[in-house]
Amino acid sequence: MASKTASHSQKNFFIRQIEGLGAAILDNLNGFGSFITFVLNALLWLFRPPFRLRLFFEQLYFVGNKSIFIIALSGSFTGMVMAYQTYFGFKLISVDSLVGPVTALTLAKELAPVLTGLIVAGRAGAAMTAQIGSMKVTEQIDALEVMGINSVQYLAVPRIVAGTISVPMLSALFLFIGNVGSYIVGTKFLSIDEAMYLSKLGEFMFLGDIWQGLIKATFFGFLISCIGTYFGFNVTKGAEGVGKGTNLSVVWGMIMVLITDYFLTSFLIHIL
Amino acid sequence: MLTFNNPAIRIENLTKTFGDHTVLNNLSFDIPKGKITTILGFSGAGKSTLLKHILGLIQPSSGRITVLDRNLAALKDVELREFRQSFGMLFQYAALFDSLDAIENVAFPLREFTKLSNDEVLSRCRNLLESVGLEPISFHKIPSELSGGMRKRVGLARALSLEPDIMLYDEPTTGLDPITTHMVDNLIRSTSEKHNKREMTSVIISHDVKATLRISDFVAFLDRGNIVEYLPASEFAQSKNELVQEFVNL
Numbered sequence: 001m002a003s004k005t006a007s008h009s010q011k012n013f014f015i016r017q018i019e020g021l022g023a024a025i026l027d028n029l030n031g032f033g034s035f036i037t038f039v040l041n042a043l044l045w046l047f048r049p050p051f052r053l054r055l056f057f058e059q060l061y062f063v064g065n066k067s068i069f070i071i072a073l074s075g076s077f078t079g080m081v082m083a084y085q086t087y088f089g090f091k092l093i094s095v096d097s098l099v100g101p102v103t104a105l106t107l108a109k110e111l112a113p114v115l116t117g118l119i120v121a122g123r124a125g126a127a128m129t130a131q132i133g134s135m136k137v138t139e140q141i142d143a144l145e146v147m148g149i150n151s152v153q154y155l156a157v158p159r160i161v162a163g164t165i166s167v168p169m170l171s172a173l174f175l176f177i178g179n180v181g182s183y184i185v186g187t188k189f190l191s192i193d194e195a196m197y198l199s200k201l202g203e204f205m206f207l208g209d210i211w212q213g214l215i216k217a218t219f220f221g222f223l224i225s226c227i228g229t230y231f232g233f234n235v236t237k238g239a240e241g242v243g244k245g246t247n248l249s250v251v252w253g254m255i256m257v258l259i260t261d262y263f264l265t266s267f268l269i270h271i272l
Numbered sequence: 273m274l275t276f277n278n279p280a281i282r283i284e285n286l287t288k289t290f291g292d293h294t295v296l297n298n299l300s301f302d303i304p305k306g307k308i309t310t311i312l313g314f315s316g317a318g319k320s321t322l323l324k325h326i327l328g329l330i331q332p333s334s335g336r337i338t339v340l341d342r343n344l345a346a347l348k349d350v351e352l353r354e355f356r357q358s359f360g361m362l363f364q365y366a367a368l369f370d371s372l373d374a375i376e377n378v379a380f381p382l383r384e385f386t387k388l389s390n391d392e393v394l395s396r397c398r399n400l401l402e403s404v405g406l407e408p409i410s411f412h413k414i415p416s417e418l419s420g421g422m423r424k425r426v427g428l429a430r431a432l433s434l435e436p437d438i439m440l441y442d443e444p445t446t447g448l449d450p451i452t453t454h455m456v457d458n459l460i461r462s463t464s465e466k467h468n469k470r471e472m473t474s475v476i477i478s479h480d481v482k483a484t485l486r487i488s489d490f491v492a493f494l495d496r497g498n499i500v501e502y503l504p505a506s507e508f509a510q511s512k513n514e515l516v517q518e519f520v521n522l
């Protein structure tokens with residue numbers, strides 16, 4: 001009798017686990033569906049007047065200009081540390097003159113776009129969610145809608161366009177400063193010949209490599225700002241909800257940068 | 273139950289269900305032009321849902337809503353958005369744009385929807401803010417520097433800036449202290465009187481029975497998705513409906 005109830009409740013336990021898993025999967029699929037709907041809706045409103053240039057430039061300033069310092073700082077230290085790490089490995093097999101191109105290629109194809117994406121997701125993506133989310137819970141979004149203004153067009157579109165444009169520009173800055181850092185460390189601290197460094201750089205680095213990074217950065221910018229604005233519009237339940245939404249936006253923004261990086265790379269490698 | 277000829281808002285057999293939850297149940301109801309009509313009801317009765325239908329922010333499951341002689345269901349999205357400019361709405365917590373100062377909040381609809389010059393916009397906004405009783409020293413404060421009552425004044429000025437035909441108030445005094453509550457109630461009454469010539473209609477959603485009876489012309493009681501009582505304000509307290517009696521004597 002006792003063992004029968006035990007197995008009965010055990011069965012319930014497994015069923016509950018499976019139900020829980022199923023519900024979680026459905027929730028995520030649902031969320032994904034409403035995210036796609038949101039993005040398509042935003043794209044639709046992008047092409048309809050009025051075109052709000054002032055809001056776009058405000059966002060460009062916010063996402064772009066205000067990130068310059070932190071991107072330059074991260075870029076320079078990433079380049080510098082890359083030079084160090086590759087130098088001591090390469091020296092063992094006497095190819096230390098290749099530090100320049102290896103650092104530059106790694107930066108151009110991976111580190112610049114990905115790290116820029118992660119930084120922007122943590123900074124601007126989170127801020128987008130927090131701004132829009134707090135407008136949602138204080139009914140400012142309802143106020144826009146009551147005035148007949150489409151809140152997606154007013155709030156999401158300028159942020160998405162600004163994010164899509166500014167992330168590749170920030171990534172290019174990251175790349176440039178990273179290379180300067182690597183050059184300084186390589187030639188001044190690690191005694192690689194300056195002319196050698198530059199000539200090898202010219203020999204192995206191609207425009208296609210830079211393009212690959214810029215295209216990826218453009219996708220990341222689009223994705224991060226779509227995620228940031230989406231979670232903002234979906235904030236519920238007061239200030240606590242804004243914090244939760246911001247958290248989700250950063251986590252998903254970063255994860256999606258890393259996941260799409262893999263797929264974009266495997267695609268771009270064939271065409272560039 | 274009251275009916276009116278040529279009402280500002282006519283609701284016929286409105287039903288709204290969310291999933292299997294029926295929030296509004298075959299509701300029919302006229303709101304007269306140029307008067308103050310208040311909708312009372314317990315929390316969760318469906319008041320906000322009804323208001324959103326009137327604004328065309330949500331679509332009915334069935335039934336028909338006619339606002340200023342236009343059937344909302346027949347309007348396209350663009351037309352509906354344009355049509356909403358005939359509404360002004362004061363939100364519970366004013367919903368001011370927190371990045372703009374008081375006067376720019378009021379200027380927002382004017383800049384968005386009219387071709388007035390900057391000087392004209394600002395002088396109109398000053399008049400509007402003065403007419404709702406905001407002191408000029410507060411004109412350039414941002415919302416977080418304003419008190420709850422001052423925010424309500426700015427929100428009202430913003431709602432009035434495009435001279436709406438219908439003013440909607442969502443729980444205008446919930447969460448305010450008694451003195452500010454009294455001030456906001458008087459403001460609603462005097463605003464309605466000021467715009468009486470244009471026959472501006474006011475619709476209030478409220479929990480506050482005493483103030484409602486003092487400032488409204490007509491009072492409706494919403495319960496579980498239906499209007500169960502609808503009377504001139506002066507007769508409302510004598511209603512024979514048990515729920516109404518319970519609510520009035522709370």
Ligand SMILES: Nc1ncnc2c1ncn2[C@@H]1O[C@H](COP(=O)(O)OP(=O)(O)OP(=O)(O)O)[C@@H](O)[C@H]1O
Pocket residue numbers: 290293295313314315316317318319320321322
């Ligand atoms: N979008 C929605 N989806 C599902 N249910 C909803 C939705 N909007 C409202 N409801 C439900 O409809 C009912 C009425 O809600 P509504 O907000 O209209 O009530 P209310 O009368 O305004 O209450 P309160 O005085 O608390 O503001 C509630 O039970 C609510 O849960």
Ligand SMILES: [Mg+2]
Pocket residue numbers: 319320321
């Ligand atoms: Mg409500």
